[in-house]
Amino acid sequence: ARPARSASMSRCFAALLALPLTWLHAPGAAGDIGAPIIVGDYALRWSDNISVPLPPGYAELLPEVPDKLVVTAFEGTPLVGRNAVYMYSLKGCQGDCLQKLPGSERINWPNVVTGLNQSVFGFPALVVGDGFLVPSHTTGGVWVLEAASDPARLPSPVKVTADKAGRMPDSGWFYHLATPRDMDGDGRLDLVTARSQYGVWPWSAKRGELLWLQQPASDPLGGQPWAEHRLVGGPDFLFCELPGAEPLALAAAEYIGERVAFYYFRNGTMQSRVLDGAAGPGFSCSWADLDGDGRFELLVTNHVNQNGSVYAYAFDGDDFVTASVVRHVLATGFGAVSTKQGTAGPGDALAFQPSAHRRGKPYILVSGDNGNCFYILVPRSEASGDFSYAVHKVADLGADVGRPAIGDTDGDGFADVYVPAYDNHKVVHYKFADARFRAELVV
Secondary structure, eight states, rough: OOTTTOOOOOOHHHHHSSSSOOOOSOOOOOOOOOOOETTTEEEEEEEEEEESOOOOEEEEOOSTTTTEEEEEOOOTTTTTOOOOEEEESSSSSOOEEEETTTTTTGGSSSEEEEOOOOHHHOOOOOEEEEEOOTTOOOOOOOEEEEEEOSSOOOOOOOOSSOBOOOOOOTEEEEEEEEEEESSSSSSSSSEEEEEEEEOOTTTTTTTEEEEEOOSSSSSSTTSOOEEEEEEOOOSSOOOHHHOOSSSEEEEEEEETTOOOOOOOOTTTTTEEOOOOOSSSSSSEEEEEOOOOOSSEEEEEEOOOOOEEEEEEEEEEOOTTTOOOOEEEEEEEOOOOOOTTTOOOOOOEEEEEEETTTTSSOOOEEEEEEEGGEEEEEEEOOTTTTTTEEEEEEEOOOOOOOOEEEESSSSSSSSEEEEEGGGTEEEEEEEEEGGGGHHHOOOO
8 A cells, every 4th residue: 555655763773773773764864874783694774865756666676677676656645646667777877877767757656667588579577567556546557668767669558458347436447567478379468457446435345356468469569458368357466377387377465355375277267276265365476496495385464454464385296286385474563553444554565685696595685665674584594394483573654655677786795785765765775794794794
C-alpha cells in the first residue's frame, strides 16, 4: 500500500539501539557518512542519497541496461498525480546523473520494470506495468520504452495492451509486472503478465487473472494492442516464474485470494496447486535456494497492517506439482506505522549475497513498505533444513519504503543496496563491506 503518506514514528529508531552497532543518524546528513551497521559477517554503511523529483516506488538493476539504476516514480494524488521513469547513471556520469525517459509521464503509476536486450526490438528496452487501485489510476496497461534518455528508435513509450474497464468509475484493470517468454514457439518473445481489477468503492469488483500478450509478426510497437490470451484466474499483482521451467510454471502470492499458489501447464492448459490457503493478502514472491540444498524454495511476504510475515515454502522433491511443501516463518511482526486503512507491511523480500565470494545461505533484504524501515535477515546456521534467521532492523527512513535494488555497482566485490524512500523523494544508497574492516569505514 505504497501511496499512504504516513509519518515516521520512533519505534523503528528505538529498536535500532538494540543492535550491536547501529547507524544513528538521518541518512544523507551533510558531511556525515555514519557508523557502519554489523550485519552477520559484514558491515553495511550509508553511502549517499539520490534525489528524485517525484516519489520513487521501485528501483531496479537490470542486466539489459548495465551501469544504470532504473527508478519508477509516481504521486498518489487522484487525477493530477504525476509519474515518471528515470535512469540514473552509476558510472562515468558528468553533470545530472538522473534522467527522465521521454514520454514516461504518460505512464499512469509505473510499477515493476523488466529489461529486454536489443535482440527483441533492435534496441535495449524496458517493459513497465502501470496502474493501481487508487481512484483515477485503476486503468493501467503494459508499456514498452527505449532504455535511453535520448531515444533514437522509439521516441515515446508505446502501450501494447488495450484498456480494460467496467462501466462504473474506477473499475479498470491494472498491471504490475510483465516478463518475456516465447509462449507460442514462433521465435518472438511474448509477454506474460497479471492484471487486477480492484477498486476502493463498495461496488468495485476484486479479481485477478494471468494472461500472455502475443507479439505480432510485424510492427509490434506500431501502437496496436497485442493479442491477449487468458491463462487462468487468480494471480493479481505480482508473480514469479520458476527459473528454467519448460513449459511455463510460476507462483503467485495472491493479494485478493489471500493465498499462495503454484501454476503449471498440464495437457496444454494451466493448472494450479494451492500451497498455502491461509497466507493472508500476498505481496512479494521469488525463488531462491535458501537452505543450500540445491533446490529452490519459494520466498513470500504477506501484506497486512500489523504482524506481517516473511515465509519460505520448502519442497521435498523436484516436482513442485506433487512434492510435499512446508511453510517456514522466517520473520514476523512487520506492520505499518499507522493503523490507517490501506497501510501495510512488509513489502518485498529479496534474497542476495553480500559478497561475490560468499557461498553460504543468502541473506534476505525486507522492505517495510508503510512501516518506514527496512531489514536484513541473516541465517543463523549453514545447516540444511534450518530456516532460522536473525532479524536486523537497519534504518528508519521516515518514509514509505519501496522495492530495493541490490547488486555490485562499483566493482568492489560487495553488494550495493538502493532503497526507495517514497515520501522523501530519495533513493538511499548503502554499501556492504567485510566487517573486519569496519573501523576503516568510520570517518
